[in-house]
Amino acid sequence: MKNDIKYLKLLSDRFPNSAQAGKEIILLEALLSLPKSPELFISDIHGEHETFQHMLRNGSGLIRQKIEALFSATLSQQELRRLAALIYYPQEKIQIIKKESPDLALFYTSTIQRLVCIAYEFTTIYTKRKIDRLLSKEYGPIISELLQGEALGERKRAYNERLLKAVAEIGASEQLIVALAEFIRRIAIAKIHVIGDIYDRGTGAEAVVDSLIDYHSVDIQWGNHDIVWMGAASGSLACMANVIRLSLRYGNTDTLEKGYGINLIPLASFALEHYKEDKSLVFNPKINPEELLNESEHWLNRIMHKAISLIQFKLEDQLIARRPDFRIGHRKMLSNINFKTGEIQIEGKVYQLKDTYFPTIDPEQPERLSKEEEDLVEKLSDSFQHSSRLKKHVQFLFEKGSMYHISNNCLLFHGSIPLDEKGNLAQVDLLGKKLKGREYMDFLDKLTREAFSGVVGTPENELAVDMMWYLWAGPQSPLFGKNKMTTFERYFISDPAAHKEVKGYYYQYRDDPATCDTILKEFGLEPQNSLIINGHVPVVVREGENPIKANGKLIVIDGGFAKAYQEQTGIAGYTLIFDEQGKQLIAHLPFESTEKAIADEVDILSSETLYSYSGKPLKVADIRDGDRIKELVEDLKELLSCYRAGRLTERFQPTGN
Structure with missing residues (x-):
């Protein structure tokens, strides 16, 4: 007996007698001879x-x-x-x-x-x-x-x-x-x-997800632009601010407003109250002007964009401060600004800011949300949490998605696997754990699911929710794959050298067959x-x-x-x-x-x-799916032997009178 009798009893729930087990064996054996499906x-x-x-x-x-x-x-x-x-x-x-x-x-x-x-x-x-x-x-x-x-x-x-x-x-x-x-x-x-990366940029991510939900067979490997939406739906305020900022940056709020019913009127009201005098063009949307309705819409988009961006930087600074284990304290942007001179120091270098209009920032506590910002963030968060369509879609992403997937000898993942300077699997030191390769990906997958399905308010859930933002922008995130996300620098610093985001070693070594062999193994x-x-x-x-x-x-x-x-x-x-x-x-x-x-x-x-x-x-028999079918056939043959030897009792459906 290859299999434990407990497993065979569970298998017998699907195939309760020898006739049904035998029929399945016949069908599966025949299936192995069919051509591989696309x-x-x-x-x-x-x-x-x-x-x-x-x-x-x-x-x-x-x-x-x-x-x-x-x-x-x-x-x-x-x-x-x-x-x-x-x-x-x-x-x-x-x-x-x-x-x-x-x-x-x-x-x-x-x-x-x-x-x-x-x-x-x-x-x-x-x-x-x-x-x-x-x-x-x-x-x-x-x-x-x-x-x-x-x-x-x-x-x-x-x-x-x-x-x-x-x-x-x-x-x-x-x-x-x-x-x-x-x-x-x-x-x-x-x-x-x-x-x-189902989300962001285009105007119909929610329609894409609807199509995938309706499709008969689908799996998803999460991308960084998916994870930031999943984080927003899981309660991460920093992820939520990023989602809104990106929508405004690309002049696309349809997915938020029409797709998911997210109410952006409180953000518009807040921007009109605090940023109506802003003259900076830094926050113009990255689209052709004719794609917006008129100049008024263009102006409103710009000030809303700036308002949510500064809220995002505050929320990120707060998150970085409460998670020293993330080891990215140097990325607290607002605390590095000299508000008197309009300069910022980043990694030992001083830059002049090209925009210094910060009406909602307290220079003494730059990362603290104002009372009005706190109220706004709460309203926006409630809107995300009460969107039934967003909840349905994110639930689907969790059910059908993962950090990686293996299908017919194809290893699928969105971004990268952390490697060291020699092209070997890097041991990532994060949250008190030292993990690499598949073990690290499995650890991140588990944390991601805890963020959405865990008990809200527990330390474990709060950490997992913060990790959703780390997966979006953290230096050891396989979904992001860069040393830093220079969003602040691109908005506020003219020097293009400050905008540079260095890709991880994976992108240096992915052309090397030996490195790919190491990852596959x-x-x-x-x-x-x-x-x-x-x-x-x-x-x-x-x-x-x-x-x-x-x-x-x-x-x-x-x-x-x-x-x-x-x-x-x-x-x-x-x-x-x-x-x-x-x-x-x-x-x-x-x-x-x-x-x-x-x-x-x-x-x-x-x-x-x-x-x-x-x-x-x-043929089906030639691929990895075929191996699973062959294994099931062997299990069913063993179940059939147990029925015939009397080791398990067969069950039959009662016939009607």
Whole structure:
């Protein structure tokens, strides 16, 4: 007996008799022979919900590839584009086609037949029970019959023709097309891996999370821009101030106000009372002026931006003071200002401040919030804590997320693993612990969950909440990966040398195959057939940077999904597809708009990089998921032996009278 009898008893709750255990063994053994299903890896979405929605709708290009493979010999390029657009946006596209088509009956019939053909090609790599889970309740049975007819060909052609005729007679052709298109979109990608940074920059992070919640299989590796929102929802005032500041800095408060119902009117009122005379342009939003409604909105954004920034610096100074174990006392900015001369000393160097208008700072106690600021922070915090949608979304991020994830020999984490100056795993001395590698990541993962789920008010929870801010900006945070966050310097100091943030040693050594091997081994992976996938630092394609590093052992898939980075990177992001053919890295060009995708049938253009194609089609048995299935099969065989030997009693469902 390999397994403890207690484990087998627990397994027997799922498979209470030999018949059910035997049936599962048969199904799992057969599953191992199927081709590997497609996984999509994507990172640094940064609120670009329109582009992300389209990426989901086109299966990162897989749906268009399938259309081309099936119909390029029989359909024109225009017809291929129209069919693709119909799958991506069926309801909207049907309305356009209805106005243009001279023969709607023919359009409905031919479209349904083509969609069934596409759907069938995608389903050939899945089990029936997987397919059944992805079918809609309303039209699932009809689609299932059509798929079976596609498989049987002539033997069931008359049945399918009569079925489609009945659909047309009751006026349900449009609904069936919509259901088929939705099914194709869901089945094109078996699983989505988000390598961090859903939030900030773009205007629709909440819409991105809604889409992920609706997707049938997804995991998330937290990024620094996710963790700061998670910290704000967990009660970190410093994280909350950062979230609001970033939203104002990028002229994007829609996610806060419309997405999550966060009331910024108290901040606007406070800014109008205390900063209406401010003339500094330091806090102008980082967007084109035409993107704001008018000059008044621009001015209000600027003074709100400054007001919350100074509150942020106060809260951060307080946090640093109460957490000496963080070892970043030198980053208390406000206490280093000479308010008489308008100078600040940072790391032994004195700088002149380019803005010295501080109406809410007491020079004697610069980190202390005024009474009005305390009241404002309390109101803002209440607004965050009472946002049911934000709570739901952050709960999802905790349930589906982690500091790192291992999937089919791919090690996924957003930013970095702390390394020392020689490229070895660095031992991090933090909070009285000395940890490195996987152990350190597990420790941070546990603290993060304590911040959200722990007992509020306990010392353990308060420490964990403060750690959320450290993960956002701390020098030993693997999500941040730099020696300091120079937010204050960028606002108040002209010298660009003061703005410099030095990346950790990971970014110096990640091109070294030996370093990648060390990291992979640390996480229990065999280096020869494993891969590290990161996001966080955009790949500057414009300057010739390659996303494939360390002789193919590491891939960075942050290529500028967010519009704010695209001028710098030269592209609009990478995605990685891992399917039966191997790994396909795809560089994407900017997405124009949903309207153009529907009306003009403009897709996201991409250039494929043949990264690591397999010598033979991969089966489920060839990948790490297959190893888990094999292990379960062995456990079930052992359970079956126990039933047959009488070591465990079989249970049967009572039959009805």
